[in-house]
Amino acid sequence: MKQNGVLTVTQLNQYVKFLLEGDAKLNCVYVTGEISNFTDQYRSGHLYFSLKDEKCALKAVMFASAARRLRFAPENGMKVLVRGRISAYEVSGQYQLYAEEMQPVGAGERAVALEQLKEKLRREGLFDAERKRELPRYPKHVGVITSATGAVIHDIQNVLSRRWPLAEIVLFPVAVQGEEAVPQLVQALQTFNRCMCADVLIIGRGGGSAEDLWAFNEEPVVRAVAASKIPIISAVGHETDVTLTDFAADLRAPTPSAAAELAAPNRAELMDTLMQTAVSMHMGLEQRLNDERMQLDLLAQSLQEGLQKPTQLCRQELSTLAGRLEDLSPLKVLHRGYSMVTSAGGGVLTDPHSVSIGEQVQVRMDKGTLFCTVDEKEDLHE
Incomplete structure (x- = not known):
């Protein structure tokens, strides 16, 4: 085997890297695929993942400087379009995509980011109904956070x-x-929350494009709304416009004018309510007075009847006693033909031994009195 031009592994990897980076077409490529093997657990902030389709896969890395510009969180299974360059990693000898930009395919980057942030904040409980507070009924100070020059x-x-x-x-x-x-x-x-100089807050703006309203979807704003100690009414855009601030606020109004109506009562309606309340109270007092009068009349009648009955009973008893006394009266006996003998001193004589011969006595009869002298006396028991 001839060994002319023998290269080390490092030399070969460096040469391949040189070739890849020297190809103008590979310096700026757009690749679409599904994210897999995604990880963002490194402290460096770099993102490591693969892009795959039905047949092949491509390793990719996005350095922290580019990752910080992303407006959504990449996830496994998400189909994305990535712009970057192709180069080789000398240590492993693998070529890979160095991603510089990434956006979801089939949905706008901001739309995906918005849904991800919405779900994140929802899981944290920032949109829970239990967190919503009632608005004050009669606010003295209404705080408004909006443009000074807008409508x-x-x-x-x-x-x-x-x-x-x-x-x-x-x-x-x-x-x-x-x-x-x-x-x-x-x-x-x-x-506003430091000075507590408002009883209720209205935060909002007029209508506009989604881009114009986007500040009210930003996480710092939504978290500040949720953390407010003062009840907040969100009034961003028109009725069809919905932002994350609407979910975090205590109440959402379709328009700023509607927010003002929700923030304070209607003085005219309140006056009508007060008048109705006054009339109702007056009628209630009149009714109560009438009820008390009727109760007093019933008590007086009951008291009178209660007093009359014992009096009547006493009269009847006295009448009975008077009749008995009259029946026992000596005068009643005299009327029947009897007489009563009394001494000169007025004492009733019942025993012949209590008088002497020649003593003066009085004989009381029904029609008059006889003044007599005792000539003779007789004891019936001798």
Whole structure:
């Protein structure tokens, strides 16, 4: 075997790498395939995976600098389109794809990222109904986080001045789109929660494209809304526009004007309610007074009847006793033909031995009295 041009393994791998990197077509390739063997567990932040189709597979790596630009989380089984370059890894002698950009196939990158973030926050409980708080019934201060120059703040002012002019509007002006929107929205939410200078917050903006509304889908904003101690009404875009901020807020309004209506009661309706309450209270008091009067009348009647019955019984008993006394009266006996003999001193005489011959006595009869002198006496028991 001739040994002319013998290469070491390292030399051969380096030559293959040189050939691959020297091919202009391989310096920028677009490859579509299904992710497999995905791992992101390295501290370096690099992503290692393979792209496969029905027949073949291709090893790939995305360095941390490129991975940080991804707006979604790659997963096994996800079909993606990858832009990168082909080169060889000298140590193993394998050629692989060095990915620089990646996006899902069949769905927009942002749409996938949005769904992944939504599911992540849902699992953390940020959208749970149990976390939702009731809005204050009569707010004194309504905080508004929106642009200072848009129509939103004017719509909110018009609605509140009509419905609940007692509330003071506290505006925290922010950018609602662009690079400054996310940090300013987060700062506004944190500032309101530090000073607690509002009873309820309205966060929102007018309508726009999905790109215009995207700041309200960003994770820092959604987490700041969920962490707020002050109840929040989300009013982003129009009724058909839905952002993650809507899920994290305590209440979602289809429009900023609707948010203002939800934030405060209607003064006219409240006055009607107060009038109805006053009338109801007056009627209730009248009814109670009538009921008490009827109860007093019943008690008085019962008391009168209770007093009359013992009195009547006493009268009847007295009448009976009077009749008995009358039957036992000596005068009653005299009326039947009997007489009563008394001494001069008035004492009743029943024994002949109690008087002397010649003594004056009185004989009481029914029609009058006889004054007599005792001439003779007789004892019936002798």
